Amino acid sequence: xxxxxxxxxxxxxTTLSALxxxxxxxxxxxxxxxxxxxxxxxxxxxxxxxxxxxxxxxxSSHTGDIKDFLRGTNPRIASRDAMIKxxxxxxxxRLLRPLGDDEIHSRHVRPVDGVPLMVTGAFDESxxxxxxxxxxxxxxxxxxxxxxxxxxEYVVVDMTAGADAFASGLFTRFDLTFLVAEPTRKxxxxxxxxxxHAAEFGIPVAxxxxxxxxxxxxxxxxxxxxxxxxxxxxxxxxxxxxEQGRNQGELEPHNSHTLRLLKxxxxxxTKDWDAFQRHAVEFHLRNATAWxxxxxxxxxxxxxxxxxxxxxxxxxxxx
Numbered sequence: 001x002x003x004x005x006x007x008x009x010x011x012x013x014t015t016l017s018a019l020x021x022x023x024x025x026x027x028x029x030x031x032x033x034x035x036x037x038x039x040x041x042x043x044x045x046x047x048x049x050x051x052x053x054x055x056x057x058x059x060s061s062h063t064g065d066i067k068d069f070l071r072g073t074n075p076r077i078a079s080r081d082a083m084i085k086x087x088x089x090x091x092x093x094r095l096l097r098p099l100g101d102d103e104i105h106s107r108h109v110r111p112v113d114g115v116p117l118m119v120t121g122a123f124d125e126s127x128x129x130x131x132x133x134x135x136x137x138x139x140x141x142x143x144x145x146x147x148x149x150x151x152x153e154y155v156v157v158d159m160t161a162g163a164d165a166f167a168s169g170l171f172t173r174f175d176l177t178f179l180v181a182e183p184t185r186k187x188x189x190x191x192x193x194x195x196x197h198a199a200e201f202g203i204p205v206a207x208x209x210x211x212x213x214x215x216x217x218x219x220x221x222x223x224x225x226x227x228x229x230x231x232x233x234x235x236x237x238x239x240x241x242x243e244q245g246r247n248q249g250e251l252e253p254h255n256s257h258t259l260r261l262l263k264x265x266x267x268x269x270t271k272d273w274d275a276f277q278r279h280a281v282e283f284h285l286r287n288a289t290a291w292x293x294x295x296x297x298x299x300x301x302x303x304x305x306x307x308x309x310x311x312x313x314x315x316x317x318x319x
Contacts, residue, residue, distance in 0.1 A: 001266050002144060002155045002173060007180035008190040009161035012210040013037075015239055016180050017158035018045035019251070021115045023259040024154050030098050031154040032109065035119040036140050036170075042158045047113035047242070056110040058121025059139035066139050069103055070094050070146045076303045083303075084292045085138030086169060086284035088277065089146050090305025095315050096146050098153045104143065118143075137170060144173040145280055148315045151267070166197050169283025173276070175269045177205045178262065181225065183217035188224040195228065201279060206230040206265055208258070231261040273311035280310075 003020070007013040014037060021033040035042035043054050059066065067080040074092035077083050089095060099105055099116060108118045120136045140157065149155060157174070171177070179194050181187040191207055198205050209221045209232030221229055233255050241248045250256070281304050288300035308314065 001149060001151065001153065001175045001269060001271065002147075002157070003266055004157045004159050004171070004174040004177045005180060006159045006171075006177060006194060007161065007210075008182070008187055011161075011180045011182050011187060011190075012233070013161070013178075013180040014039070014041050014045050014158050016178065016208060016210065016233070017042055017156055018115075019239075019255070020178075020259055020262055021117075021154075021156045022046065022113060023256075024156070024263065025115045027263075029152055029154055031115065031156060032098050032105075033115050033117045034140055034143075034155065034157045035117065036137055036157045036159050038122070038136075038160055040119060040122045043112050043117055043119065046115050046117065054110060054112075054117075054119060056108050056118070058119045058136075059108055059143070060121035060136040062107065063139045063142075066104060066142060070096075070142055074305075076305060082296055082298055082300075083142075084284075084287060084296070084300065085141045086280070086287045086292075087142070087145070087300070087303050088280040088284055088305075088308075089310065089314070090303070090308045091317075093146060095148050095318055096143065097315070098147065098149050098155060137168060141168060141170050141173065144170070148310075148312060150271070150312065154266070166194075169279065169286070171198065172201055172203055172279035172283065174203070175271060176266050177203060178230075179205055179207050180210050181207050181221065182211050183209060183213075183220045188221070191225060191228070202275070204269070208232065208262065211235060230265055231258040233258050271311075273309070277308070277310040 005013040005017040021031055024031040033042060044050060064080045067083040070093060071077040071083055072092050072094040074090050076090050096102060109116045120140055179191050181191050195205055207225045207228045208230060212218055212232045212234050236252055236255055238249060238251045285301055292300050
């Protein structure tokens with residue numbers, strides 16, 4: 001099951017992404033965490049030392065190789081140059097399993113505090129003034145488009161801040177999106193934006209309140225978020241100690257309970273492969289019309305395989 005954490009910058013979505021990924025890993029579940037935020041702090045939130053290198057290449061540094069691997073023998077995709085970030089899989093494409101024995105996972109995954117992690121890569125000097133961060137996220141979109149995950153398997157993505165997450169079709173690739181909201185007017189304004197955009201495509205959103213300091217904060221969230229408020233986190237001395245490089249005790253009982261509620265909410269979702277593929281095709285066609293046909297000189301609508309059905313059956317057919 002795929003999970004995204006979104007929210008206003010500074011809301012704590014990276015911290016919640018790390019806590020939830022660690023919670024899943026500690027439960028023994030297969031989990032892959034992906035840092036898809038421009039700030040690239042998830043590894044450090046998981047416990048990597050600030051002066052330590054992540055040690056595995058970012059996905060964005062090998063996008064061409066990833067395209068070559070995923071397109072496989074799909075006759076609709078002639079080359080890596082013809083494949084864009086939204087190109088959906090078809091017959092002949094290589095599909096992935098979470099933490100499968102393939103070159104993408106073996107090259108790009110590194111465990112941090114027991115959590116298998118992949119990163120998109122940070123902006124570097126060559127990007128400044130010539131590229132937007134969504135160019136880095138293309139490899140993540142391709143990865144999720146070709147992934148076949150099932151119940152009890154988890155992919156957790158720390159997304160870009162605010163409504164910027166809607167600048168690509170990536171927001172439709174998740175079974176459940178957790179919006180992290182502080183009990184402030186700015187915090188809930190991002191929630192309203194995300195709720196309205198997601199509703200257009202039937203994307204489920206659940207709100208996780210964060211930095212709740214008392215009853216007034218909780219009442220504020222309930223007033224402005226209503227039934228979308230799934231759970232909330234209180235101020236955490238344990239998290240602050242970790243951020244200061246100290247390890248002490250265990251996460252507070254209330255916050256641990258919140259993580260269990262999040263997992264229960266994800267596990268209650270039913271995977272809808274038809275909707276997933278429909279969204280993938282829709283956003284591919286949007287991109288083809290808006291810019292990609294012109295950029296590649298191709299009719300990229302032809303990359304859509306109308307007879308392809310995503311999901312476990314497609315994975316079985318591949319074998």
